[in-house]
Amino acid sequence: GQNIDQPTEMTATEGAIVQINCTYQTSGFNGLFWYQQHAGEAPTFLSYNVLDGLEEKGRFSSFLSRSKGYSYLLLKELQMKDSASYLCAVREGSGYSTLTFGKGTMLLVSP
């Protein structure tokens, strides 16, 4: 089984930088995903990490440390539209594998 922890809520101001942390405990780690979900909408894929280090994609970056069971999602130059829930998900195992999701972090961006 897996245990995935992320903060419940975070607030930030427009133009700022925010870091959303995710810690996990798992055997057979095989990748970590971040999704964004606006209220009433489908989760959409943001990033994927399987090796240690930083993956950058525009204003969003994601970091992974496998030895620490830790990841973060970094959002730069925050915009109002970034207000959403951010879901951390871990893939475990080989053969076939599915995702286990954290509860999500609700980010509120204010003017």
Added chain:
Amino acid sequence: ETGVTQTPRHLVMGMTNKKSLKCEQHLGHNAMYWYKQSAKKPLELMFVYSLEERVENNSVPSRFSPECPNSSHLFLHLHTLQPEDSALYLCASSQDLGSLGADTQYFGPGTRLTVL
């Protein structure tokens, strides 16, 4: 984004009703999933299909019955549900059910289900 569609978007049903949720993916994917999303809880995986075969059933009560007639369509048949089954039901698809690379899941918009 119209890659994965779900109908209906909203459903209210009584505990004695029978209803079905429909999911369709237009991405040519081979794997499809049903998730339940309740307030303050993580997404819970319910069922997984690969090439129309069910490969996982996460201890879901029998009042939920999935059906996958082909690789593009997935149904969730509902009967004698309980109020605690009220939630957002999300369908997703991925290219395969493998475990390599960034083969991610694409989600539909969900069906908001309320059981009275």
